[in-house]
Amino acid sequence: MTTTELGLAEALVRLSHAVQHVFTDVSRENDLTPQQAQLLCVLAAQPLGMTELSRRLHLEKSSLTGLVDRVERRGLAERVRDGKDRRACQIALTDEGTELAVRTHNAVTARIGALTGDLPAATQSHVRAVLDALTK
């Protein structure tokens, strides 16, 4: 039977929309577009070059140029020229950008955590393990 499969896929899509809405709302409250917030969250882990960022965000490099321009103009990130390869640069968050990235990330996980908080701990860790396996 494929009923179970289809049902799960649809549940994942619905869930994704719900998460998306939370992310959009939180971004807004922090005066960021969802795209800017996502960029900041990716860069919070480590600085990255344009090509690698493009790959991670599924965006054309030319689309990224403007996005990075705008967060740089706001003082949230900086293009740091690479010493070895003079074509390349690393996009690094400023202190303000890092602070905003952390705040946004925490607000998103807190809001989603509020939804999942009522689930039994065993259920939470089971579902988490399954989802981790899917996105690995």
Place this chain on the structure above:
Amino acid sequence: MTTTELGLAEALVRLSHAVQHVFTDVSRENDLTPQQAQLLCVLAAQPLGMTELSRRLHLEKSSLTGLVDRVERRGLAERVRDGKDRRACQIALTDEGTELAVRTHNAVTARIGALTGDLPAATQSHVRAVLDALTK
């Protein structure tokens, strides 16, 4: 402990991004923007007015006007004037729009189903039940 909660929330966010990418890719293959595809999928269930659509898509009504204009211009949907309330209209898919909505929906669920298909049936239904409860 909050470790489990946070871990689950983060897993849900990662998963949401993965689903988002699938949705974007499929939309593209069907010559639609992700926003247009989402609109079509919502309308596939039933025609809706602008105010109700705005609520479901988390968009301002003014943003929706242009989105509906573009799908209407492409012949995928139509504004049907309401007989009772002459201010209102229902947005209804054309046959072509319905066909495209179904194709997109099926492609998305198939692609996500391919990811989840390896899971044991019991795991699938368990996770589905949990996710359904979260987005209810």
Place this chain on the structure above:
DNA sequence: TATTGTTATACTCTATAACTATA
């Protein structure tokens, strides 16, 4: 007065194609 939907305006986001500079 309240509600339904649109218009006007200003940005942001995105892709394609062509480009510069460096490797």
Place this chain on the structure above:
DNA sequence: TATAGTTATAGAGTATAACAATA
């Protein structure tokens, strides 16, 4: 030649504010 990133251009998506028409 290939790669890193940008520019030019065009269109799509979005919000805010002001508006028209109907309830």
